[in-house]
Amino acid sequence: MSGYLAYLAKRLGQFVLVVFIGVNIAYVVTHATPIDPVEQSISAVTSFGNTAPEAIEQMRQSLKELYGVGGSWREQYFTFWSRILRADFGPSMSAFPTPVSALIGRALPWTVGLLVVSTLVTWALGNLLGGLAGYYQRSRSFKLMGVVAMGLHPIPYYIVALMLLIVFGFLWPVLPITGGSAMNLPQGWTLAFIGSVLKHSILPALSLILIGVGSWFLGMRSLVSNIVTEDYVQFAELGGVNRRRILGSYVMRNALGPQVTGLAMSLGGIFNGAIITEKVFGYPGVGTLLVDAVYAGDYGLVLGVTTISILGVSAGVLAIDLLYPLFDPRVQVA
Amino acid sequence: MSGPVALHTPTTPVAGAALASDPVLRVNDIQAHFRTQHFGVSREVRAVDGVTFDVRRNEIYGLAGESSSGKTTLIKTIAGAIKPPLQVVGGSVQFSFMPGYPGLHAAPAAEVERVRWRHLSYVMQGSMNVLNPMRRVISTFQDFAWRHLGGSRKQFEERVVAHLARVRLDPAVLRAYPHELSGGMRQRVTIALATICKPDFIIADEPTTALDVIVQKDVLGMIRSIQQEMGSSVLFVTHDMGVHAHLTDRLGIMYGGRLVEEAPTPEIFSRPLHPYTVYLIGSLPRIGDDTPRKSLEGSPPNLADPPTGCRFHPRCPLAMEVCARQVPPMVESLPGHRVACHAVNPGAAA
Numbered sequence: 001m002s003g004y005l006a007y008l009a010k011r012l013g014q015f016v017l018v019v020f021i022g023v024n025i026a027y028v029v030t031h032a033t034p035i036d037p038v039e040q041s042i043s044a045v046t047s048f049g050n051t052a053p054e055a056i057e058q059m060r061q062s063l064k065e066l067y068g069v070g071g072s073w074r075e076q077y078f079t080f081w082s083r084i085l086r087a088d089f090g091p092s093m094s095a096f097p098t099p100v101s102a103l104i105g106r107a108l109p110w111t112v113g114l115l116v117v118s119t120l121v122t123w124a125l126g127n128l129l130g131g132l133a134g135y136y137q138r139s140r141s142f143k144l145m146g147v148v149a150m151g152l153h154p155i156p157y158y159i160v161a162l163m164l165l166i167v168f169g170f171l172w173p174v175l176p177i178t179g180g181s182a183m184n185l186p187q188g189w190t191l192a193f194i195g196s197v198l199k200h201s202i203l204p205a206l207s208l209i210l211i212g213v214g215s216w217f218l219g220m221r222s223l224v225s226n227i228v229t230e231d232y233v234q235f236a237e238l239g240g241v242n243r244r245r246i247l248g249s250y251v252m253r254n255a256l257g258p259q260v261t262g263l264a265m266s267l268g269g270i271f272n273g274a275i276i277t278e279k280v281f282g283y284p285g286v287g288t289l290l291v292d293a294v295y296a297g298d299y300g301l302v303l304g305v306t307t308i309s310i311l312g313v314s315a316g317v318l319a320i321d322l323l324y325p326l327f328d329p330r331v332q333v334a
Numbered sequence: 335m336s337g338p339v340a341l342h343t344p345t346t347p348v349a350g351a352a353l354a355s356d357p358v359l360r361v362n363d364i365q366a367h368f369r370t371q372h373f374g375v376s377r378e379v380r381a382v383d384g385v386t387f388d389v390r391r392n393e394i395y396g397l398a399g400e401s402s403s404g405k406t407t408l409i410k411t412i413a414g415a416i417k418p419p420l421q422v423v424g425g426s427v428q429f430s431f432m433p434g435y436p437g438l439h440a441a442p443a444a445e446v447e448r449v450r451w452r453h454l455s456y457v458m459q460g461s462m463n464v465l466n467p468m469r470r471v472i473s474t475f476q477d478f479a480w481r482h483l484g485g486s487r488k489q490f491e492e493r494v495v496a497h498l499a500r501v502r503l504d505p506a507v508l509r510a511y512p513h514e515l516s517g518g519m520r521q522r523v524t525i526a527l528a529t530i531c532k533p534d535f536i537i538a539d540e541p542t543t544a545l546d547v548i549v550q551k552d553v554l555g556m557i558r559s560i561q562q563e564m565g566s567s568v569l570f571v572t573h574d575m576g577v578h579a580h581l582t583d584r585l586g587i588m589y590g591g592r593l594v595e596e597a598p599t600p601e602i603f604s605r606p607l608h609p610y611t612v613y614l615i616g617s618l619p620r621i622g623d624d625t626p627r628k629s630l631e632g633s634p635p636n637l638a639d640p641p642t643g644c645r646f647h648p649r650c651p652l653a654m655e656v657c658a659r660q661v662p663p664m665v666e667s668l669p670g671h672r673v674a675c676h677a678v679n680p681g682a683a684a
Contacts, residue, residue: 231463238413239478240450249477254468329511330467
């Protein structure tokens with residue numbers, strides 16, 4: 001047990017280090033952009049009519065202070081970290097004075113809801129079908145499924161997304177093509193609102209699932225077709241072990257390891273938002289927020305989104321590392 | 335013993351041997367071929383081509399032969415592990431506990447399920463990897479044997495623990511994963527697994543090949559003692575003649591997909607008749623004898639395009655004109671000693 005604690009401590013230290021380095025890189029990259037948010041805001045304000053130069057200078061000073069970009073780079077850097085540690089990313093520069101955390105907090109439920117569900121569905125569906133296809137290699141329908149997966153897989157995501165929009169938005173207009181819910185509904189736990197959210201999520205979720213299932217399917221199929229030739233599977237077949245037990249506990253279970261790691265990685269990646277999905281379907285999530293922030297030079301917001309995403313991915317990997325010994329008895333900590 | 339009444343019906347050469355006690359397994363002229371078809375070119379490898387033998391109750395029958403002699407395919411056929419491109423082309427494999435079906439490959443699924451592990455079990459080649467690495471040993475026992483033995487979970491586990499004592503294993507191994515056990519322990523687990531249902535027939539396919547000599551001796555002794563205790567029959571396959579001499583009661587020698595000689599094990603070693611067997615026995619080292627061993631010229635036959643007649647004739651020092659023309663029949667040349675060779679049985683070919 002003390003071995004596990006030592007491992008845990010080491011792994012947590014690693015986690016903190018990875019997050020620290022990741023956030024620093026994000027900080028450097030965002031601050032290296034040529035867009036100056038202060039000038040951006042000032043030009044937005046001064047574009048309508050005359051403003052006295054003294055007033056502009058005053059505005060510049062107060063904006064710099066608010067944005068946390070005043071002073072030397074060292075002061076800026078320490079201000080940034082002291083804010084991060086308090087989970088405060090400062091005010092957004094493009095949606096001033098809304099705090100960055102409020103913007104992210106508003107967008108995150110949309111993204112997480114959409115992506116958690118579609119990632120889990122994609123993963124479960126792809127692995128189940130891929131596992132069956134690897135086990136019943138001679139079945140015609142699974143062979144056909146393999147061909148379809150192989151054909152769908154290389155199609156660029158945005159083509160599939162636009163095709164869905166064209167089919168279900170114009171040719172046979174049954175589903176809403178943009179937004180997260182109907183505009184005229186108040187947000188809350190009402191049946192009408194939840195129904196509207198579900199309806200709006202069908203197309204984006206479907207596009208993600210269609211494109212994602214193929215790679216899980218192909219991956220799992222090849223993993224399983226290796227496992228079925230293992231001695232212990234053949235032995236179990238000769239032993240007359242129940243077919244379903246063989247498929248579940250001997251074949252699928254043993255093939256699942258790499259797939260579980262992959263799932264954790266993609267769940268961690270959820271906090272990135274699915275940028276293309278959110279753009280194509282006008283979904284009010286983190287991806288849209290991030291792209292808009294980049295355009296506006298709103299590096300407070302960019303940093304906020306990237307920090308959360310760095311935390312998400314690292315936490316996903318950490319969770320898998322800590323849970324793996326439970327999943328595969330051969331993995332030892334110590 | 336069925337008494338002197340039915341002695342010698344001269345039409346079937348096997349009858350004499352079969353009378354000693356009723357056979358548990360009767361393999362009759364079995365033929366199993368690999369048939370593949372690639373780009374319109376079909377290819378047939380006759381891995382097992384007309385093998386006939388019996389395994390009696392309570393005996394250890396050894397099967398010997400070099401690589402590519404077809405012994406693994408024969409085992410697969412007997413075990414009903416027929417997967418394309420392997421096909422049973424003819425003949426039958428009759429088990430006394432599965433009357434009415436010409437082999438597992440031709441029996442309905444329910445019958446196969448009834449028989450597997452209850453009546454017929456295996457100790458496999460490469461036993462290192464036959465246990466599921468993700469399952470505790472007790473779960474593997476449950477998967478294989480619980481449906482036959484029945485009882486509550488606790489009763490079943492007590493039974494497994496009692497049985498493990500026979501192979502000198504501590505009950506703690508049940509909670510272990512396979513990778514936590516040593517090679518010898520794992521092999522003992524698989525032997526315990528194969529014998530827990532007290533099956534009538536056990537197929538042992540090179541079970542000792544991957545073990546070092548000390549563990550090998552231990553494992554062989556264990557197979558022998560459990561077999562005698564339970565009265566099971568064992569079909570023991572290995573290319574290791576030393577193991578055969580040590581363990582088996584009768585021995586069949588395979589060459590090129592056919593059985594060429596069969597006799598009680600001591601007799602094969604003291605009095606081999608088939609020229610191939612003579613070479614095989616002659617190649618074994620003996621203490622104190624340091625004359626160089628002669629190796630056999632040529633290489634094993636290509637079973638996709640086997641030699642006509644006797645498959646050994648291109649390498650045989652005694653080859654005659656008839657050998658290339660006619661397949662030599664398996665004839666009981668001496669009591670209980672069958673040989674397929676024109677030189678040993680002149681005039682046997684009709």
